Amino acid sequence: MFETNTGCWVVEERKSSLDGLSLEDILFKENEENLGYGVLDKSIINWITLEEDMIPTISNELTLKDKFNIVVQRLGFNRKEYKVPSGLYGVGDPNENSDVFVTCNYKYSFDCVRVGLKGENAWILVLDTKGINVWCAAGKGTFSSRELIYQLNKWNLKDIVDHRTVIVPQLGATQMEPHLVKKYSEFNVVYGPIRSEDLVEYIKNGKVADEKMRTVTFTLKDRMILAPVEINHSIKYLIIISLFFYIINLVSGEQNINLILKQEVISIVYAILGGTVLFPALLPILPFSSFSMKGAFLGTVMSLFVYGNKFIGSTTIGNMYNVGMVLGIILIVSILGLVFTGSTTYTSFSGVDYETKKSIPIFIISGIISVLLVTISKFL
């Protein structure tokens, strides 16, 4: 796994993430980010002194600021910077027999875990995932055997707890190799539940997770909570497309520029809302397996609903415009549908790879046709 010069993380083809690495290689980290504890501010209760290290004990409660920041995260703002320092934390009054729960350094995830451990005396070991949540980081390779081994060694967990178990969240398993973690750190990985809300029950059941705790869902609530971020990411494209309409209306000498531009911008907003809100809401009942096809279907229904009657009694030039707009709306909803594959809990890599490569040429051609039809109709 390496970082490219464009700053994106790439997972190489690998048999193991630790192939060819010695313990020395694993324990050496270049340019480690040193975040202060400032972001945890009022949540630090006291400090435990362990040899040379000071370990903060953290509250199980969220402050008003924490809750506000969660809303900010869910709206899609400031997401890459919302992180806590990696390393060891305590909740309650942990000692050498207390369990060690592993999580990532995305503050929202960290907050979920410390709240989920309310009433428990435990250690929380935070891996440096560059502010990314557990499941995404696990997919990318930043939440991995390598990072776990690194943190276990860096914080000398062997000297802090007498047992040799770490509890890793189940969704952190993607690039976790328990046999290698044991080899390089002496610690045994066991997997906790998927959801932090199940932690207390998991502990109460003697650290056994039931099927429900081990199954990922994608309910309506799970899907709709993603909508604000999808809308947020679409805003820049709304601006670009609106600018395009403004320019062609101006240059073609459109008489009713204010009215026409308003209708066109509303059409784009309508398409974007279709792709970011309606699409996730209706996902289980949209036909076809392919997400771009589901989007195209929804886009077709949505555009005909609004543009359907405009075809009646219209001129050829008018219909040229209408077809261009309908095609544009279908295209936008279809693209947003395909983009949504990255937010689901069940789309396979092979499937998304296949449909992305098939869809892109169709998107490009449709986009060109849509732009040409709309533009030419305005100049005729």
Next chain:
Amino acid sequence: MEYNIVEISLELDNNKCVGCKLCWTVCPHRVFEMNQGKATILKKEKCMECGACQSNCPVGAISVNSGVGCAIAIVNGIRKGSSPCC
């Protein structure tokens, strides 16, 4: 909800399996079941190819074309000439 676009690449070599149950434990869609002490694939169509089973198997009995099922990551990979990334 299912995603039937192409054949899922998940394969399990039953002969290599030592019955550690890790694949069954980690699978977010409960694709595996334990049968007479060994793992078997119960619901291949539910597999999202995350690769957790492959990573966790101590004896390399599982292979899957793993990656993240994210169109944007795949597009980024094509643009940058690398494997999918986000």
